[in-house]
Amino acid sequence: MAQSTLYIHIGTPKTGTTALQGFLAKNRKTLQEHGAVFPDFGLVYKGVAKNRNAHFLVATKDPFRAKEMGVCMKILKQQAALYPKILISDESIWTFYGHPDVETAPFWKKLKEMLDGMDLDLKVIVYLRRQDQYAFSYYAQKIKEAEEIRCFRDYMLVDGPARARLDYEKELGLIASAIGKENLIVRKYDRDGFGGSRGTIQSDFLEAVGLEYTPDLLEGNPDKNVTFHGQVLEAKRFYNMMEHPDLTRHEIVAAFHGAENRLKKNGRLLEGVYFTRQERREFMSRYAKGNRAVAEEYLGTVILFDLMDLVGEDEQSSFTTEQITEVFSCMVDHLMVEEKELRYEAWKRHPVKRVRARMELIRDHFRRDHRGKH
Numbered sequence: 001m002a003q004s005t006l007y008i009h010i011g012t013p014k015t016g017t018t019a020l021q022g023f024l025a026k027n028r029k030t031l032q033e034h035g036a037v038f039p040d041f042g043l044v045y046k047g048v049a050k051n052r053n054a055h056f057l058v059a060t061k062d063p064f065r066a067k068e069m070g071v072c073m074k075i076l077k078q079q080a081a082l083y084p085k086i087l088i089s090d091e092s093i094w095t096f097y098g099h100p101d102v103e104t105a106p107f108w109k110k111l112k113e114m115l116d117g118m119d120l121d122l123k124v125i126v127y128l129r130r131q132d133q134y135a136f137s138y139y140a141q142k143i144k145e146a147e148e149i150r151c152f153r154d155y156m157l158v159d160g161p162a163r164a165r166l167d168y169e170k171e172l173g174l175i176a177s178a179i180g181k182e183n184l185i186v187r188k189y190d191r192d193g194f195g196g197s198r199g200t201i202q203s204d205f206l207e208a209v210g211l212e213y214t215p216d217l218l219e220g221n222p223d224k225n226v227t228f229h230g231q232v233l234e235a236k237r238f239y240n241m242m243e244h245p246d247l248t249r250h251e252i253v254a255a256f257h258g259a260e261n262r263l264k265k266n267g268r269l270l271e272g273v274y275f276t277r278q279e280r281r282e283f284m285s286r287y288a289k290g291n292r293a294v295a296e297e298y299l300g301t302v303i304l305f306d307l308m309d310l311v312g313e314d315e316q317s318s319f320t321t322e323q324i325t326e327v328f329s330c331m332v333d334h335l336m337v338e339e340k341e342l343r344y345e346a347w348k349r350h351p352v353k354r355v356r357a358r359m360e361l362i363r364d365h366f367r368r369d370h371r372g373k374h
Helices: 017-026 028-033 067-080 092-096 104-117 131-144 152-158 160-164 168-179 201-208 230-240 249-265 277-285 288-299 321-348 353-372
Strands: 005-009 085-089 121-128 184-188
Touching: 017 028, 017 085, 017 201, 067 085, 104 121, 104 168, 121 168, 121 201, 131 152, 131 160, 131 230, 131 277, 168 184, 168 288, 184 201, 184 288, 230 249, 230 321, 249 321, 321 353
Parallel strands: 005 085, 005 121, 121 184
Antiparallel strands: none
């Protein structure tokens, strides 16, 4: 049997990683029949989806000293004896290695040396999204996760681009210097330009690792890690400024998604302009030289990203107090419907005090919050 290859998918964030990981996990058995394994290491990390099976590489600042590294390497060695391709993925690898106190090149160099000692080839896969789109999507994700309260402009002025690591030429160069350019697979995140037989992130990834999207593979689910839009995003930013000890993150996010769906259904969800075309053009000009170098070095082309949608002008818009308040009104409506459904489910299974208490807590919380908006 030929030497096996470990493919590490490292993101970047906001490039369909949740959908891709879900697809790989859903098709474990079928992939194994085609010579590829998406291993489950049996590790659980708080707040980290189980399908992010490469998270052991970023769980500590020095993963080589962590117990998990030894466990996972042992499993990888076992899998290498059975399958020619091993697939692991975690989007936070891109943002983790690049922080001032965690150097990129030394990590990759040491990891490659470790894998060489196990007779495992290493390939690193990264998806690149156009920097202006990535920067805003990354910001919106931070708002969703309650990790940010600043307006978009304040965020971008301080440390937004640095956090997201948008200088692709520099970042890819650091990885390539440690593992060799030939071991770095660079793909473009473009919904209209994905490869493979289906033109999706799933078929594109399979093409990148030398697999075909066969009929026996189960369809991937849509990316569930979607961010908020328009006035809903701005309402969530305001919401992040307050303390909410009574509700879980899941309950809060679900309520905002419910509000957004109601606004969209009624044709009242606004687009909002956080980043004007003129600002985007100026922003993208910072990366023009580097993007051309990346296109030439890794993709064999001269253009990395199409910028035709940035032609023309638009006006900066903001949201009124009434528009923001409407979001919270829709949340209350959504929760009242949800409460009725929960009561019905509780009635079918016999009333339980704990279920009733939870419903009342959610209802009272958002009624208080809604009153405070007027």
